[in-house]
Amino acid sequence: MVFKKINAWFHLWLGLASGIIVFILSITGCVLVFKQEIKSISSPWLHARKTIDADQFLPPSVLYKSVQKTLPGKEVESVWYYGENRTAQLTIHESDSIVYVNPYTANVVAMVDHEDIFHFFEDGHYYMWLPEKIGHQVVGWATFIFFFLLISGLILWWPKKWTKKHASRVLK
Structure with missing residues (x-):
């Protein structure tokens, strides 16, 4: 007891x-x-449309060159592909920003601060x-x-x- x-x-x-x-x-x-579900709804830059003539993702080297052209002097650390109809994510060395690039056209869609809610x-x-x-x-x-x-x-x-x-x- x-x-x-x-x-x-x-x-x-x-x-x-x-x-x-x-x-x-x-x-x-x-x-x-x-x-991911919350970000998918609240972040339109995560979505990428396929173009009619592009069936496959562009290689990382093409995305790298596109970011280098848009942000000269910045070094890209990594490239992440998240599947069809999603933008590729590129992290920049010594920066709190993430660059989102359309993997079909290599257009920079957005640059977003890494620190979020x-x-x-x-x-x-x-x-x-x-x-x-x-x-x-x-x-x-x-x-x-x-x-x-x-x-x-x-x-x-x-x-x-x-x-x-x-x-x-x-x-x-």
Whole structure:
């Protein structure tokens, strides 16, 4: 009986402490799960139309030259293709900007700042908006404590006797 009281006390207070953090992690995680869908609706520069004469993507070298012509002196770090009817994404060295290019025509569609609202949610989800070293520990320990609470909650819930009547009442 003493074990069950101590378990209930720990379950309550640890649940309140870690529950707040896990709640924030779940909200920010939900936003991040639908990141691509939200961006697809809110960012028209992510969509590219195929031209009649272009069936395939242009090679990265052509996109690179197009960006070099538009932004002289900027060095392209990477080129990402995201599939049909989507713009290619080029990251610029030592810049917070991303360049979106139509992969069929090599036209620069947009140049967008890399820091957007989703970085706010990522910082909250990974580090609780704390410095990285501290926030990573807070999130890790809160998640571990929440896992411990699942086990202690199961111990609190587990009945002493499994009669058919009692099991029916517990499970309903």
